[in-house]
Amino acid sequence: MTELWQFAWDALVAPFAEFAFMRRALVATLALAVSAAPLGVFLTLRRMSLLGDALTHAVLPGVAVGFMLFGLSLPAMALGGVVAGLLVAAVAGVVSRATALKEDASLAAMYLLALAVGVMLISRQGSQLDLLHILFGSALGVDEPGLLLVAGVASVSLLTLAAFYRGFVLESFDPLFLAAASASKGSRPWVWQQLFLMLVVVNLVAGFQTLGTLMAVGLMMLPAVSARLWHESLPAQLLNASAQAAIAGVAGLLISYHQDTPSGPTIIGCAGVLYVLSLLVSPGGWLPQLLKRPHRVA
Numbered sequence: 459m460t461e462l463w464q465f466a467w468d469a470l471v472a473p474f475a476e477f478a479f480m481r482r483a484l485v486a487t488l489a490l491a492v493s494a495a496p497l498g499v500f501l502t503l504r505r506m507s508l509l510g511d512a513l514t515h516a517v518l519p520g521v522a523v524g525f526m527l528f529g530l531s532l533p534a535m536a537l538g539g540v541v542a543g544l545l546v547a548a549v550a551g552v553v554s555r556a557t558a559l560k561e562d563a564s565l566a567a568m569y570l571l572a573l574a575v576g577v578m579l580i581s582r583q584g585s586q587l588d589l590l591h592i593l594f595g596s597a598l599g600v601d602e603p604g605l606l607l608v609a610g611v612a613s614v615s616l617l618t619l620a621a622f623y624r625g626f627v628l629e630s631f632d633p634l635f636l637a638a639a640s641a642s643k644g645s646r647p648w649v650w651q652q653l654f655l656m657l658v659v660v661n662l663v664a665g666f667q668t669l670g671t672l673m674a675v676g677l678m679m680l681p682a683v684s685a686r687l688w689h690e691s692l693p694a695q696l697l698n699a700s701a702q703a704a705i706a707g708v709a710g711l712l713i714s715y716h717q718d719t720p721s722g723p724t725i726i727g728c729a730g731v732l733y734v735l736s737l738l739v740s741p742g743g744w745l746p747q748l749l750k751r752p753h754r755v756a
Contacts, residue, residue: 473715479599483711486600486608486668487725490677491703493612494661496619496696498682500654503630503692507679512569513655514662514675516546518576521592521666526583532603535592536663543659546572593672596721604667611664615657625650627692669722676726677703684733687740702732 473480501507520542524535546568553564580592600608619626629650658678665674681702685695710725717724737743 469716470712473712480711480715482600482602482605483668483721484708486605487677487707487711488704489608489612490661490665490668491681491707492700493615494665494674494678495681495685495699495703497615497654497658497661498678498680499685499692499695499699500626500630501658501679502682502686507683509565510658510662510675510678512565513543513547513659514666514672515569515573515576517543517659517663517666518592519572519579520545521663522576522579522583525592526579532601532607532667535666536607539663539666540659542572543662544656547655547659592666593670596667596670600668608664608668611660615661618653618657622650622653626654629654669725673722673726676729677706680726680729680733681706684729684736684740687736687742703729706732 474484498507498510501510517539520538520540521535522538523542524531524538528534547565550565550568553568557564577593661678662674665677668674669677681699682695684702685698688698689695706729707725710728711721713719713728714721714724738745740746
């Protein structure tokens with residue numbers, strides 16, 4: 459029993475107890491879990507799941523410009539990422555309204571262009587290591603400014619979700635009713651969508667140092683999609699998504715520490731394992747649905 463306890467301590471607790479960088483990575487990952495995963499649930503409700511992927515690529519040129527001007531300065535890269543993400547979303551909306559292209563098509567074209575430009579800028583100014591760090595992140599390398607950024611974004615996101623929860627729910631389930639109600643009060647209904655997109659962008663930017671610009675969307679979407687398989691009610695989905703993201707974050711950090719694997723992809727891989735388990739055993743998954751099917755009588 460003593461040996462089992464010692465093994466559990468060394469494997470699960472000692473890395474966080476002994477090393478400050480592990481504790482910073484843990485706090486940053488948990489903050490992203492409770493902040494980004496609920497936004498993923500709203501994205502799935504709006505059938506905009508791929509929007510998060512598009513926006514996480516769209517922030518790259520802004521991050522690259524911040525890197526070119528100020529080096530590995532987190533505030534500069536974060537500000538550039540926010541501006542670039544919002545600009546790409548706005549331009550895609552303008553293109554869809556001014557041309558025959560739908561918004562998803564224009565957004566796909568914009569984010570591919572943004573990804574290419576961002577990679578070229580970083581490759582021209584920095585080293586291969588800088589490019590890999592920005593694209594795939596390093597949760598184990600989160601410093602105090604990065605931790606403050608993630609914690610601040612998570613706090614603002616949770617407070618905003620709590621304050622405007624009813625509006626976000628209405629905009630997801632019945633946008634026509636929200637538009638009519640907003641018009642009667644003299645406000646503009648598109649404000650809700652822009653506010654929501656801003657939350658998505660700042661969360662993706664907050665996650666780029668921990669998970670990288672390519673991986674940040676994984677902690678937002680994979681737990682959210684899994685949560686829909688477990689619950690029908692929205693509050694339960696929000697809690698489940700945050701819990702799955704937190705579990706994936708902790709497991710990914712431990713595996714990354716013990717096996718010396720990249721932390722960002724490892725965390726997303728753990729979220730993927732939870733997603734596969736949800737596909738198999740959740741109430742909306744394959745096995746329960748298979749058992750519900752009526753058996754043919756010979």
